[in-house]
Amino acid sequence: MKYDIPILLTLFQTISTTTITFPAISKAQAESFDKFLRTVLWEEELPGSLSSVPFEIHRLKGRIPVIGGNTLLVQGVRNIYEMSEANSDQNDYTRDEEAKLVLIGKAVDQPAFWESLVLTLDS
Amino acid sequence: MEQRGKFDYILLETTGLADPGNIAPLFWLDDGLGSSIFLDGIVTLVDAKNVIKSLDEGYGDENRTTEDSHEKDHDEHGKLLTTAHLQISHADVILINKADLVSEQDLKHVVERIKSINGLARIETTTRSRVSQLEGLLLDLHAYDEVKDVDLEFASKGHSHLDSVSLG
Numbered sequence: 001m002k003y004d005i006p007i008l009l010t011l012f013q014t015i016s017t018t019t020i021t022f023p024a025i026s027k028a029q030a031e032s033f034d035k036f037l038r039t040v041l042w043e044e045e046l047p048g049s050l051s052s053v054p055f056e057i058h059r060l061k062g063r064i065p066v067i068g069g070n071t072l073l074v075q076g077v078r079n080i081y082e083m084s085e086a087n088s089d090q091n092d093y094t095r096d097e098e099a100k101l102v103l104i105g106k107a108v109d110q111p112a113f114w115e116s117l118v119l120t121l122d123s
Numbered sequence: 124m125e126q127r128g129k130f131d132y133i134l135l136e137t138t139g140l141a142d143p144g145n146i147a148p149l150f151w152l153d154d155g156l157g158s159s160i161f162l163d164g165i166v167t168l169v170d171a172k173n174v175i176k177s178l179d180e181g182y183g184d185e186n187r188t189t190e191d192s193h194e195k196d197h198d199e200h201g202k203l204l205t206t207a208h209l210q211i212s213h214a215d216v217i218l219i220n221k222a223d224l225v226s227e228q229d230l231k232h233v234v235e236r237i238k239s240i241n242g243l244a245r246i247e248t249t250t251r252s253r254v255s256q257l258e259g260l261l262l263d264l265h266a267y268d269e270v271k272d273v274d275l276e277f278a279s280k281g282h283s284h285l286d287s288v289s290l291g
Contacts, residue, residue, distance in 0.1 A: 014202045017242030019279035058212040073270040080148040100275040
């Protein structure tokens with residue numbers, strides 16, 4: 001599976017906003033995605049034992065289209081997050097809409113973040 | 124507190140808090156708990172004239188009490204992590220006040236700086252803390268009701284996408 005992921009390098013910025021873009025996921029991957037969030041937000045670790053620097057997530061928001069299912073909506077403040085499904089009539093997404101996860105915090109722009117997400121989704 | 128429908132409205136002003144992110148989750152209660160109190164949104168007021176200085180030098184942080192004051196937090200690049208950073212990063216709405224006291228150029232710089240920290244928040248400028256209307260800006264934010272693609276698209280603008288990577 002191919003992922004086209006923009007690398008956002010906001011060098012030397014204390015707190016920044018990063019957007020990770022990836023393809024729509026399958027229903028089976030939804031659980032992996034939730035696991036990624038739980039690990040990142042509750043254990044403050046990046047799954048996959050990648051080389052990474054300490055990070056803090058202050059806010060997050062995401063829209064993750066699910067193939068054959070409803071789009072997942074996720075938002076969070078610090079370690080509290082909420083995942084819900086858009087109603088099917090709220091699925092204002094086109095066939096080509098990619099998943100977007102926006103993170104605000106410290107060191108959220110490190111490549112290990114999206115590497116870890118990709119690894120978790122592929123597992 | 125005045126009753127508004129079946130909800131009370133609590134406006135939490137966090138200027139004195141070094142870390143608003145510690146308080147916000149307390150108000151984020153599960154629908155399933157049948158709570159009548161919910162977090163509508165987080166609003167931060169910044170001063171157009173001082174905010175850059177607050178971000179770069181921790182201006183204003185020296186007044187923190189001894190309970191929450193500590194050595195200035197530097198990240199690995201030697202940059203300060205200030206109260207202003209935390210106030211901005213956690214916000215859903217950021218009001219830049221005293222916009223009339225800075226030049227257009229400086230105001231643009233302030234907006235850009237804030238956007239680079241928090242690309243999701245709605246940013247408005249005010250003069251003398253006057254806003255055109257309360258609904259949607261200070262009250263009834265419904266900041267957590269939905270996640271729209273347009274908001275996320277907006278957040279990813281203004282950042283330098285240096286490269287695209289294909290894996291697999």
